[in-house]
Amino acid sequence: MLSDPSASQPGAGRPRQRSNVRLGQFLGSPKAMLGLTVVILFISSAVFAPVLAPYDPNALDIPSRLSGPTWAHWAGTDQLGRDTFSRLLFGGRVALKIAVIGVSVALSTGLILGMIAGYGPKWLDNLLLLAFDTVLAFPTIVLALATVALVGPSLELVLIIVIVSTVPGYARMARTATLALKNDEFILAERSLGASTPRILAHHVLPNVVGPLLILAAMDVPVVVTIEAGLSFLGLGVLPPTASWGTILNEGYLVINDAPFMVVAAGIPLVLTTLGFTFLGEALRDIFDPRMGRGRA
Amino acid sequence: MNAPHLDIRGLTVDFTTPTGPVHALRDVSFAVPQNSVTGIVGESGSGKSTVLWSILGLLSANARVRRGEILFEGEDMLRKGTDALRAARGQDMSVVFQNPMASQIPVLTYATQMRDILYRKRDLSAADKRTLAVEMMERVGIPDPARRIDQYPHHFSGGMRQRAGIAMALLPRPRLLLADEPTTALDVTMEAQVIHLIRDLATELETTVLVVSHNLGLIAEMCDHVVVMYAGEVVEAGPVRELFHNARHPYTRALLDCDPARITRKTRHLPVIEGSLPDLSAPPKGCIFAARCPKATLHCEAEAPSAQVSGGRHSVRCHFPVTEKSVPDAPRILDAPHATPPDAGDIPLLEVPYLNVRFRTMGPIRARLNGVADPFVDAVLDVGLTVRRGETLGLVGESGSGKTTLGRAILNLTRASAGSVRFEGREVRNLPERAFKPLRRDMAMMFQDAIGSLSPRKTVRALIAEPFVIHGAQDRDLDREAERLADLVQLPRAFLGRYPHELSGGQARRVGVARALALNPKLIIADEPTAGLDVSVQGDILNLMAELQREKGLSYLLITHNLPVVRHVSDRLAIMYMGRIVETGEAEAIFNQPGHPYTEALVRGVPQPDPDQRRTAPPLRGEVPSLMNRPRGCDFAARCPFAKDECRQIKPSQSTRADGRVIACHFPLI
Numbered sequence A: 001m002l003s004d005p006s007a008s009q010p011g012a013g014r015p016r017q018r019s020n021v022r023l024g025q026f027l028g029s030p031k032a033m034l035g036l037t038v039v040i041l042f043i044s045s046a047v048f049a050p051v052l053a054p055y056d057p058n059a060l061d062i063p064s065r066l067s068g069p070t071w072a073h074w075a076g077t078d079q080l081g082r083d084t085f086s087r088l089l090f091g092g093r094v095a096l097k098i099a100v101i102g103v104s105v106a107l108s109t110g111l112i113l114g115m116i117a118g119y120g121p122k123w124l125d126n127l128l129l130l131a132f133d134t135v136l137a138f139p140t141i142v143l144a145l146a147t148v149a150l151v152g153p154s155l156e157l158v159l160i161i162v163i164v165s166t167v168p169g170y171a172r173m174a175r176t177a178t179l180a181l182k183n184d185e186f187i188l189a190e191r192s193l194g195a196s197t198p199r200i201l202a203h204h205v206l207p208n209v210v211g212p213l214l215i216l217a218a219m220d221v222p223v224v225v226t227i228e229a230g231l232s233f234l235g236l237g238v239l240p241p242t243a244s245w246g247t248i249l250n251e252g253y254l255v256i257n258d259a260p261f262m263v264v265a266a267g268i269p270l271v272l273t274t275l276g277f278t279f280l281g282e283a284l285r286d287i288f289d290p291r292m293g294r295g296r297a
Numbered sequence B: 001m002n003a004p005h006l007d008i009r010g011l012t013v014d015f016t017t018p019t020g021p022v023h024a025l026r027d028v029s030f031a032v033p034q035n036s037v038t039g040i041v042g043e044s045g046s047g048k049s050t051v052l053w054s055i056l057g058l059l060s061a062n063a064r065v066r067r068g069e070i071l072f073e074g075e076d077m078l079r080k081g082t083d084a085l086r087a088a089r090g091q092d093m094s095v096v097f098q099n100p101m102a103s104q105i106p107v108l109t110y111a112t113q114m115r116d117i118l119y120r121k122r123d124l125s126a127a128d129k130r131t132l133a134v135e136m137m138e139r140v141g142i143p144d145p146a147r148r149i150d151q152y153p154h155h156f157s158g159g160m161r162q163r164a165g166i167a168m169a170l171l172p173r174p175r176l177l178l179a180d181e182p183t184t185a186l187d188v189t190m191e192a193q194v195i196h197l198i199r200d201l202a203t204e205l206e207t208t209v210l211v212v213s214h215n216l217g218l219i220a221e222m223c224d225h226v227v228v229m230y231a232g233e234v235v236e237a238g239p240v241r242e243l244f245h246n247a248r249h250p251y252t253r254a255l256l257d258c259d260p261a262r263i264t265r266k267t268r269h270l271p272v273i274e275g276s277l278p279d280l281s282a283p284p285k286g287c288i289f290a291a292r293c294p295k296a297t298l299h300c301e302a303e304a305p306s307a308q309v310s311g312g313r314h315s316v317r318c319h320f321p322v323t324e325k326s327v328p329d330a331p332r333i334l335d336a337p338h339a340t341p342p343d344a345g346d347i348p349l350l351e352v353p354y355l356n357v358r359f360r361t362m363g364p365i366r367a368r369l370n371g372v373a374d375p376f377v378d379a380v381l382d383v384g385l386t387v388r389r390g391e392t393l394g395l396v397g398e399s400g401s402g403k404t405t406l407g408r409a410i411l412n413l414t415r416a417s418a419g420s421v422r423f424e425g426r427e428v429r430n431l432p433e434r435a436f437k438p439l440r441r442d443m444a445m446m447f448q449d450a451i452g453s454l455s456p457r458k459t460v461r462a463l464i465a466e467p468f469v470i471h472g473a474q475d476r477d478l479d480r481e482a483e484r485l486a487d488l489v490q491l492p493r494a495f496l497g498r499y500p501h502e503l504s505g506g507q508a509r510r511v512g513v514a515r516a517l518a519l520n521p522k523l524i525i526a527d528e529p530t531a532g533l534d535v536s537v538q539g540d541i542l543n544l545m546a547e548l549q550r551e552k553g554l555s556y557l558l559i560t561h562n563l564p565v566v567r568h569v570s571d572r573l574a575i576m577y578m579g580r581i582v583e584t585g586e587a588e589a590i591f592n593q594p595g596h597p598y599t600e601a602l603v604r605g606v607p608q609p610d611p612d613q614r615r616t617a618p619p620l621r622g623e624v625p626s627l628m629n630r631p632r633g634c635d636f637a638a639r640c641p642f643a644k645d646e647c648r649q650i651k652p653s654q655s656t657r658a659d660g661r662v663i664a665c666h667f668p669l670i
Helices: A013-028 A030-047 A083-120 A122-137 A140-151 A153-184 A185-193 A197-235 A245-254 A262-287 B048-056 B082-088 B110-117 B126-139 B159-168 B188-206 B214-221 B240-245 B251-259 B299-301 B364-370 B404-412 B435-439 B460-470 B478-488 B493-497 B505-517 B535-552 B563-569 B587-591 B597-605 B645-649
Strands: B004-017 B020-034 B037-041 B063-072 B092-094 B176-180 B208-213 B225-232 B233-239 B308-309 B314-316 B352-359 B376-380 B384-385 B392-396 B418-424 B444-445 B523-528 B555-560 B572-577 B580-587 B654-656 B660-663
Touching: A013 A030, A013 B418, A030 A083, A030 A262, A030 B535, A083 A122, A083 A153, A083 A197, A083 A245, A083 A262, A122 A153, A140 A153, A140 A197, A140 B435, A153 A197, A185 B444, A185 B505, A197 A245, A197 A262, A245 A262, B004 B048, B004 B208, B020 B037, B020 B048, B020 B063, B020 B208, B020 B233, B037 B048, B037 B188, B048 B063, B048 B176, B048 B208, B082 B580, B082 B645, B092 B159, B092 B572, B110 B126, B110 B159, B126 B159, B159 B176, B159 B188, B159 B555, B176 B188, B188 B214, B188 B597, B208 B214, B214 B240, B214 B597, B225 B251, B233 B240, B251 B535, B352 B404, B352 B535, B376 B404, B384 B392, B384 B555, B392 B404, B392 B563, B404 B444, B404 B523, B404 B555, B435 B444, B444 B505, B460 B478, B460 B493, B460 B505, B478 B493, B493 B645, B505 B523, B505 B535, B523 B563, B535 B555, B535 B563, B555 B563, B563 B587, B563 B597, B572 B597, B580 B587, B580 B597, B587 B597
Parallel strands: B037 B208, B037 B225, B092 B176, B176 B208, B392 B555, B392 B572, B444 B523, B523 B555
Antiparallel strands: B004 B020, B004 B063, B225 B233, B233 B314, B308 B314, B352 B376, B352 B384, B352 B418, B572 B580, B580 B660, B654 B660
């Protein structure tokens, strides 16, 4: 004897106002605002790094090497006397580049593959699912180690690894959403008008499945950034002297006894960015996915 | 006259919405006498369900009761605490829900669900509870209840589930039973059974019933007292005969006039109520119905009428109540005026000599492993039909009869397994989509779900113009075309910028018609074009379709289960049962004298909106058998009141009558 009485009550959920309600919910959530602030800070600091940075990130200043935080060097210097704060700002550019390119390419590839799997014939669906599951089953680091061993480390390789390892997540989500839509009457109505399959997918399926994927993308940014940092830390990603959070962390690790602050300085932006994007993604999910959202902040 | 069991006085409820409060109920007062069946009738937005949820204390979180009292056996439900209310629900009062598919717990057996309902009865052992539950299942007519009670809801068919729903509602022996549109999700033949079941059990168990429905036939057949609601107010209330034969409020009168079942002459123009519901966030100062009332005066717009009571219990809220009787004409043989007799000599526009659609039920490997020789189910079986130019063919059947599948197979949206479909003499069955595409200009489809068949993220303008884009007519001015079509279907141009979820059912239906008409088709396959629409709006859509037919010489294949409607708009009928056509012929002839027992059951299955024409028993017992195990003989034999041994053994073949009627029955009624 369960039924939601609100479903039949007027004004209980007029869809017309839903978007405004959601915007209000979003602006009213402290988690969302915190996340949004951190994300904006991250993006603007990376974009304006050349303006903001007090020093050239690669300028050597041997006499003041391995200093702790001072007025001249807010975040200290490394073993070559390079200003860590400037290097962190420029490292943010690498992180942003990986995040933007990696996540957007993974999102669009996953979206297309997922829609094809969900809408296409059963055998194709099974084939693609097999491929997604195979990739998902492969540990990212092992995949990275194997490929780097073959072709040598580079930023492009980091990107490719990031994309390959995150595509299946998007694809599976898009596939599930497409499957749910596939038998809806409006899709049948489009077919009855003579709309081609690419048209149906691009104009009628895509706008309805992309929403949750964007939320997943927001939550994937920190994952991607940490993959890059992790690979660079291991020396499998960005090569010195290019500044990246991972390489700074690695260099700091080498001198941890002489200048312990460097590891801390390199970790802070990584932690902040991760938290910021996670909060933002979670807030978006709470608002747009009513199943997950109920009873959360 | 009994003392009121439930007495609602001055109930006023608001809903808080982001755009301000909506005054959903305003000063609603009525009484439900003990041991009677009272019905609340109204269209969508009338607030009839809100009344029901107020009684139960289950209003949604944004609702606020501003004033009023709900006296149940003398106690005000609105003043009761949460615990007392919870105790009352399911013990003193319980509910039969509209959709038995959604209101039962899919992962628990009926035995568990029913035992849980009795959880307050601590003195009963689990075995006692089970016995009570089995008894109640038997009472509602579930065969073999001791075994079936251990099954899950998905094992039950729709009608059986609603029976189980009634059993669950009656199990705690409530003194008040609330029923929210109890038959809306059911087919005609099931509807009649459920109406009688609730009525009989209520009498037997001495339960007072309050039923909410938009269906005048159900109200007339089931209720002793009727409350008519419009836009959050009670406009008229009284004993059922008074209300149907002596309706005094112009709205009640208009509602009765709109019901196609009360229109005894075949008409191609159904009455409608002009205008739309008032905006309840700012209800008018005067009479709530004034804006749509043909008799409204300045006085009506200035001052709200109060309820006038006449003849004992008949109250009406109107300054100038109608005085003439509203007794419907006695049913009589309808004359059938034919506007344009379809030309018979020509090649028919659509000809389906025979068509089969089969669906696979399990994969070939699984079928082999399970020893199933024929892992298919026949949704459409040897169906033949013809649609001539300018004609409307009504395809009638209950859910599961295969009528929708047939429509989709004709349009090449579902693969037909065998047979032939000829459009203008050309074979089109299972053409590859590329070859079929040009034909989609000539054959359009209107889908059952008016809003759900519109792509949700597109504006109405984009949706209406889409057929031109698809068929490469980009050189046209799409905005102009969209406006032309909006005008054609009488949709205000302001709606072109809206999204489907911002439309009402009627408006969305107009968009569907506009899309279907965009490329000047010759044939429109309309799947339940009036499903989900209010009576006052359904006439509008049907009139529009008829008008367009006259202007453009369109042909319609009208797929529906709604017999009163199909009678007024069809030239010919085809009746489908379990994937087969059991009878075809001229619509009027079939209505006047059904030839197949199933047709007769359908025709008589519609509850008449006249309390003097109540039936003593439902016309048909039992349910549609599963397509998975078709009977050996006639598909209808198990439910047919006239079935003989021959019917159970041998499939009847189709025989053609002198007047062109085709009937598939061993012992036709004519």
